Amino acid sequence: MSRLVVASNRVAVPQGEGAMPAGGLAVAVDAALKGRKGLWFGWSGEISQREATGVHMIEQGPVTYALQGLSSDDYDAYYNGYCNRVLWPLFHYRIDLMKFDEGQMEAYLRVNRLFAQRLADMIRPDDVIWVHDYHLIPMARLLRERGLRNKIGFFLHIPCPSPDILGTLPHHLEVIGALGHYDLVGFQTSADRDNFDRYVERYLPDRAVKTAVFPVSIETETFTLQAEEAVHSDFVQEIRDSLGGGQLIIGVDRLDYSKGITNRLEAFEWLLEHHPEWEGNVTYLQIAPKSRSAVPEYLEMDQFISMKMGQLNGRFGSPSWTPLRYVNRNFSREVLAGLYRASDVALVTPFRDGMNLVAKEFLAAQDPEDPGALVLSEFAGAAAELEAGALIVNPYDTHAIGRSIDMALRMSVAERKRRFVKSMQALEGNDIHAWSERFLTVLEDRRPETVVPLQERKAAGASNSGIAYETPRPRIAASASQGVRAEQA
Template sequence: MSRLIVISNRVSLPKAAGAAGAQGGLAVALNSALREHRGIWFGWSGQETAEFTGHLDMQRNDGVTTATIDLEAQDVDEYYNGYANRTLWPLFHYRIDLTEYDRNFGEGYERVNERFADSVLPLIEPDDLVWVHDYHLLPLGSILRDKGVKNRMGLFLHTPWPPTRLLASLPFHERLVASMLEYDVLGFQTTEWLESFLHYVQKEMGLKVNLDNSIDYKGRRVVARAFPIGIDFTEFTEAANGEEAREAYQRLKSSVRGRKILIGVDRLDYSKGLGERFESFSRFLGEHPHMAGSAVLLQIAPPSRGDVASYQQIREDLERKTGHINGAHAEVDFVPIRYVNRGYPREQLAGFYRAANVGVVTPLRDGMNLVAKEYVAAQDPEDPGVLILSQFAGSALQLKDALLVNPHSVEHVAETIKQALDMPLAERKWRHARLLASVRDEDVQHWREQFVRALAGNDKDAGVPQTQEKAA
């Protein structure tokens, strides 16, 4: 069996036995694949160094080998805070108004990808499979090819892929996409993002896309497919039934004193639609005064990317909106929005999800959004909550029995909140049963097995055209 080399911006170190906290489902799946394939996970350590040396910090924990490098402060500023998160991230989430084009950002992005390639190159053996992750490292495969790597290489993009007209606003966009075509497999979260990519290579590059969505490029066949990511269903449901989750459940339930609970859990990011969500809840409270004191919105939003100005602005805006809404609707013993700027271990989140009558997942644009799937997995099948889900989240293609909403329409979301809170038990149960089947059957292990099979060239579905229905 070939070894698997996973390359990502950051590396998730396996938890030592008995360590506090929990790893995310992606880390669990990749660690499982790495153990199975005797592989290595390579990436940035998250630490800065005064001068880049390319020194590899090799560790082995719980059967998984990791290799990390430190980056210079200028690298972090230009590659990570700059091109990755001030250029590509907003553009890929359709926020061209927030997209910054700076030559230094682009140069830093290419420099760090070159440094990644030089550092990982000695670790790659002839029969290894190389699996690169996300928008931070789009050109890495091309750089490795230039350095003589002939291995099978694949890229999985966790974010959306923008429409052609938006992508064409990016300087040197064709060069970036051409570098991606040096991979053997290109994976996207949904068929929508896949179709946007295929449209680009046809219209902007004049390439032929075959019936199976493969692309003929420089005498090679590049497979492009949708691989919808899932959660670690078994691990998460076990966590939801554990002692820590039960304590979190009781803590939240007792604090609201019989009121209905709506919950949102999102990284603090403009793509998550938190401002629109708060306005929708305020609209609901204003239009249904008889219910105004009976429902609480708990919004957990850990800060992220604090060095980027747009993230500082979204935090200030949300704090202002929270104060305004709570000032308008609060009573001496009741605050309608609980806005928490910190993260919680997944075991506690599972308990909070289970306690919530409504899960509110309303991003303006999202590659997949696993919070929606975690909320479904955490519910009591005999008394499940209701999932409100943005039609612009990748997960909406699979979770069709959620209450799908347009997050830009405050009125629509407010009406849907009322529908969710009023939903009878029978409807809640049949909706949840169908959602649960999707979350269980298309979990993160299924996702990584499908991708690795395609990467190894053993994918029986590689020649089958994909449709929205197939991805769903």
């Protein structure tokens, strides 16, 4: 078996036997590397005042972790600047928040060149390379310039907007257009893939780009077992006891303007205004670890949410009941699993999200005999798979969210069980191990593919699982993932 080489902005080095990676990308990469020889390359998280030093290598079993530091100037311009103030808002449909700076774009390309140079020195001829997310979009082009002819795939963990939006990025061909150098570009949903296909048709008409849909998932069975055990912990039991028999609503999001937390608060306010019977009988716990604190937009959002939380508690609360609980710190996956299982309703209402694994984790954590209800944004990638089981809402319609919360709180056990079964069918058919295997199978051409003209694909409206698509002339070659497809869930 060829070695799998993964490149991502951050590298999650295992901290001990049985320790679970923290984030969705880390869980996905960890699953892909499990059971095979591999190399995981990326930023170490270290920042120095001097120029970046060499790569620090850590060997753990069959996997080598290769860690590259960054200078403070490069970190500020590449990560805080171009990645988080240009690409992040761009891909999340917020071009009004995009703060383009040509110097920061140069830093983005400079860091990518540094990473490509370091990585190229470690690549073997038969390695398969898998690059993750928007931080490293130019990586394939830069590796090709250094003579590498390996299979190189890319997966975008965040949404992909339309070509009209992508085209607003100054010098977009130098950045977004670099995706044309990969052997396979993977997306969370068919809508994301179709948006990029149209970008290629418009801006890269002479380049063949193989694209695919691979909805990322979780370690479903493992997470369920964690939840069954963690719900009995002293911490979770203390929270349940503090509710006085009332119901618990939970939201878990990184503090980010894309997550829709402000509209969610307005929806909860609407619920208490129009359904006073819930006063004293429901508590909303919002866990929102702070991120990107050096970016002004995030500081402003944090201040607004804290103010809104205080206003709502002051208006509706009483000495014996605090309607909103707001926590700005991280919890372990084990603790979160227990909290999900102890919750009656989960609010996952982002304005835009590539997938949103909180929705899937909440469902996997539930007691099948008394499951909670999920209120889910139609603009989260997870909605394509979970629409049959969740209460799907428009995250911009606060009254609709409020009505859905009320419906979820009143929902019968029979209805919750029916929806839970539908959702779990999707999760069990596409866990994280199946996701990585599907991507690598298509990237390494380990299965036969049927060629279908793009015109026929468009006429059909939606593609079938396991079929690859190509135009009769070199433009777009699009490949569907095997197994559960977003539009089929």
